[in-house]
Amino acid sequence: MAMPQLSRTKNIANRSKKYLDEALYKRLFKDGSSEMSVRIQLNRFLKSSKRVFKWEVGDTVKKLRDCNRFYPALKLSETMAERGMNMTISDQAIHLDLIAKTRGVAAAENYFIDLPEASKNHLTYGALLNCYCKELLTEKAEALMERMKELRLGLTSMPYNSLMTLYTKIGQPEKIPIIIQEMKSLDIMPDSYTYNVWMRALAAVNDIFGVERVVEEMMRDGRVAGDWTTYSNLASIYVDAGLFEKAEKALKELEKRNAYRDLTAFQFLITLYAKMGNLLEVYRVWRSLRLAFPKTANVSYLNMIQVLVKLKDLPGAEKCFWEWDSWCSNYDIRVVNALLGAYAEEGLLEKAEELKEHACRRGGKPNARTWEIFLDYYLKKGDMKQAVDCIANAISIGRGDGQKWVPSPEIIGVFMQHFEQEKDVDGAEGFLEILKGGAVEEDLGVEVYESLIRIYAAAGMTSPVLRRKLKMENVEVSDSCKKLLEKVSVE
Numbered sequence: 001m002a003m004p005q006l007s008r009t010k011n012i013a014n015r016s017k018k019y020l021d022e023a024l025y026k027r028l029f030k031d032g033s034s035e036m037s038v039r040i041q042l043n044r045f046l047k048s049s050k051r052v053f054k055w056e057v058g059d060t061v062k063k064l065r066d067c068n069r070f071y072p073a074l075k076l077s078e079t080m081a082e083r084g085m086n087m088t089i090s091d092q093a094i095h096l097d098l099i100a101k102t103r104g105v106a107a108a109e110n111y112f113i114d115l116p117e118a119s120k121n122h123l124t125y126g127a128l129l130n131c132y133c134k135e136l137l138t139e140k141a142e143a144l145m146e147r148m149k150e151l152r153l154g155l156t157s158m159p160y161n162s163l164m165t166l167y168t169k170i171g172q173p174e175k176i177p178i179i180i181q182e183m184k185s186l187d188i189m190p191d192s193y194t195y196n197v198w199m200r201a202l203a204a205v206n207d208i209f210g211v212e213r214v215v216e217e218m219m220r221d222g223r224v225a226g227d228w229t230t231y232s233n234l235a236s237i238y239v240d241a242g243l244f245e246k247a248e249k250a251l252k253e254l255e256k257r258n259a260y261r262d263l264t265a266f267q268f269l270i271t272l273y274a275k276m277g278n279l280l281e282v283y284r285v286w287r288s289l290r291l292a293f294p295k296t297a298n299v300s301y302l303n304m305i306q307v308l309v310k311l312k313d314l315p316g317a318e319k320c321f322w323e324w325d326s327w328c329s330n331y332d333i334r335v336v337n338a339l340l341g342a343y344a345e346e347g348l349l350e351k352a353e354e355l356k357e358h359a360c361r362r363g364g365k366p367n368a369r370t371w372e373i374f375l376d377y378y379l380k381k382g383d384m385k386q387a388v389d390c391i392a393n394a395i396s397i398g399r400g401d402g403q404k405w406v407p408s409p410e411i412i413g414v415f416m417q418h419f420e421q422e423k424d425v426d427g428a429e430g431f432l433e434i435l436k437g438g439a440v441e442e443d444l445g446v447e448v449y450e451s452l453i454r455i456y457a458a459a460g461m462t463s464p465v466l467r468r469k470l471k472m473e474n475v476e477v478s479d480s481c482k483k484l485l486e487k488v489s490v491e
Contacts, residue, residue, distance in 0.1 A: 024052050024060045028072070042072045046079055054085055061094065074098040089119050093127040100131040122153040129159050133166035141166055157183065157191045164197040173201035192224055196233045203237040211237055228257040232268040239275050247276060261292040267303050274307040282307060283316075298324070298332040305338040314342055331364040337373060344377040352377070368394040368405040375411075384418050384427075391415075392434045407435075409445055416451040423459040428452055449473070450481045456488040464490055 028042055057080050064073035077095050081087055087095065092115060100108035112120070112128050125148050132141035145163060148155060160183055167175045180198055183190060190198075195218050202210035215234060218226055231254035238247035251272060258265040266289040273281040286304055290296055301324040308317035321339045328335075336359040343352035352374070356366060375390035394405050412435070419428035432452070435444065449470055456463055467489040470477065477485065 024056050028060065028064070042076060046075075052080075054080075057085065058091070061098075065094075065098070070098055070101040074102050089121055089123050092119050093123040096124060096127045097131065100134075105131055105135050105137065122148070122155065122159075125151075125153060126159050126162070130162045133162040136166065136170055138166060138170060155186075155188060157188060157194050160188065161191070161193050161197060164194070164201070168197060168200060168204070173204040176201035189223055192227050192230055195224065195226075196229060199233055199237060203240070206241075208237070208241055208243070226257070228254050228262060228265045228268075231257060232265065232272070235272050236268075239272055244276050247272065251281075263289070263293060263297065263300065266292070267300065270303060270307055274311055277311065279311055279313060282311070296324075298328065298330065298335055301328075302332070302335045302338055305335060309338060309342040314346065317342060325358075325362070331359065331362050333359065333364045333367050333370060336364055337367075337369050340370065340373050344373050347377075349377065366393075366397065368397050368399055371397070379411075379414060384415065388415070388427075388431055388434065391431075395434060395437070409447075412444070412448060413451075416448055416455075420451055420455050420458065423455065425455055425459045425461050428455050444473075446475055446477060449475050450477050453477065453481050453484050453488060457484045462488050462490040 024045065028045070057076060061073045061077055064070070064076070074095070077091070077098060081095075096108050096111050099111050108128060108131050112124060115124060125144065129141055129144050129148070132144060141163060145159060148159060160179055164176050164179055167173065167179075176198060180190075180194075183194070195214060199211045199214050202208075202214065211234065215226065215230070218224055218230070231250045235247045235250035235254060238244070238250055251269060254265065254269060266285060269285045270282055270289070273285060282304075289300060293300070301320060305317045305320050305324075308314075308320060317339055321335065324335060336355065340352050340355055343349070343355065356370065360366070371390045371394035375387055375394065378384070378387040378390060391407055391411075394407070398405050415431055416428065418424075419431065428451075432444075432448070453466070456466065467485060470485075
């Protein structure tokens with residue numbers, strides 16, 4: 001759910017072009033929007049003596065949050081507060097949300113407790129409630145909502161929306177009509193988000209007629225005008241129900257309501273037409289998007305290529321990719337991965353390798369997902385040597401957000417089963433060393449060590465350190481494996 005924005009007194013549109021070229025958010029994103037590059041630019045700015053307006057900090061924090069760069073957003077907010085920049089209650093509510101996203105709910109609770117009593121209003125209470133709802137902490141969310149009612153904080157639809165979203169996520173859509181009735185009894189005006197969640201709740205119990213009644217009620221009420229999100233939501237419900245004719249009508253209404261040419265609306269149209277298998281409409285909307293946004297964003301190309309791949313239009317996906325490649329300034333590896341995945345799925349390894357090399361020459365940096373694509377290909381082909389190399393590369397690179405990449409237990413199991421069948425002790429030990437080098441060892445299950453014991457036994461080999469390794473890792477194997485361990489362990 002959208003959080004309140006940091007207060008600002010100036011409109012960016014009124015600033016001179018010279019000033020906008022030097023704006024803080026442009027400095028932070030000048031080397032791209034990856035977590036690492038944004039953090040580097042932010043650290044450079046904070047170490048410099050450059051001054052910045054409060055409205056500009058607020059706008060930059062908003063942009064960082066919009067692209068899920070929560071750590072840099074929190075660091076900027078904290079540093080500016082430490083330097084004496086005044087924080088409004090709205091700012092504090094956003095700060096609380098950032099703390100929850102980066103340090104956890106407990107840290108957000110402590111921040112809320114330490115706030116001055118004057119700052120504990122519907123904004124900060126609402127921010128904490130939203131945190132509970134996002135983390136599916138139902139009891140805490142319900143208790144806090146009751147507290148907000150007791151304090152008569154002047155509730156709006158926002159906290160109710162948070163609670164309804166929670167009930168949707170935990171599979172209790174039947175509670176949502178009760179909340180709607182409470183809002184009506186308290187004369188709390190719903191917004192478009194309220195209607196969308198209500199529609200989704202009814203769709204979850206296959207009440208399509210109920211969904212249509214909600215749309216009719218919204219139109220009769222007149223206080224909330226259905227926007228494009230209402231009709232994208234309705235169209236999505238119809239598509240999921242297989243009611244393609246009704247979905248088409250909802251999508252046409254969506255286009256009419258997209259008067260301000262919202263990029264997200266175009267992407268919803270493309271995705272929903274694709275779900276119906278309507279390739280002609282996908283291309284028609286894509287042309288409209290390109291006309292509306294001549295400098296088309298990477299994410300739009302990513303979405304379009306993914307859609308064309310799903311619709312088995314590989315030539316179209318290739319054409320779209322090379323169009324993007326010809327002009328893009330920020331070489332987004334996600335766009336490359338979308339086409340790489342299609343090549344791998346079709347068994348076109350040579351094309352996939354050529355594309356990866358081309359991306360590297362253009363400044364693209366393969367990420368863990370790049371190597372996952374090749375990993376899946378080699379596993380299907382049974383080329384375990386190449387697959388191990390893919391695992392090593394993915395672990396070495398890690399995830400784009402700075403987190404480590406860990407292969408799934410299923411993937412690890414596939415490798416261990418292969419080494420067991422081949423009685424390949426060296427291969428198994430080498431594989432586990434790669435995992436250990438990536439700090440994956442703590443994520444290994446007992447099944448991996450039991451498989452290693454069986455591999456030693458099948459190969460007729462012994463190990464002077466295997467028993468000690470199990471003891472150090474505090475691994476308790478089954479009785480059958482303990483017997484094998486006696487045979488293969490030689491101190």
